[in-house]
Amino acid sequence: MRSPNRAALAALIAEATVDCYNDSGCVTGFYTMLDEHLELPFQTSSLGTEVTVSGIDLADEHIVVICARGRSRQRIPILDLPLPTPPPAGAQWIEAYRHWLRYVRA
Template sequence: MTPPNRAALEALVAEATVDCYNDSECVTGFYTMLDEHLDVPFQTRVLGTDVTAMGIDLTDDEHIVVICARGRSRQRIPLLDLPLPTPQPTGAEWIEAYRHWLR
């Protein structure tokens, strides 16, 4: 999968943030789009360890995190810190749009 170009990213940002009045609402908009479109679970590597990205969550301080599992252990990893596998899961363009919006 090729990464979306700038115009495609901006279109995704516009879709996620339509009707948003502040950054808090924008983060919630991205969380909603990721929840709807990101195909989980998927396998990736965090700090050299294979993990399964099980889902996403929105923290009380308005950060989007990925719930990663290895065996019975679970850990929340900030979405911005999560390395994506190759090939990327369906819906990964929303992660790129979120990163683009934060720049």
């Protein structure tokens, strides 16, 4: 899967933020889209270690992923999550959220 182009990102952002009145509402909109569309679990690497991304959550108005390795669990900001190749289904929502934070929200 290739990264979505700007027009595709704009369409995803518009869908996630359609009824939002502030940044908090927009983050919740993206969380909802990720919860509905991101295929979990998936494997990726964090700090050179293979981990399983087993879930997503909201923490202090930021979206985080729950990474697991054995019995250990850690929450990582979704912005810092390296995506595997190929990325999981629904990863375009992560790209849209990143784009919104960098360019639209700024």
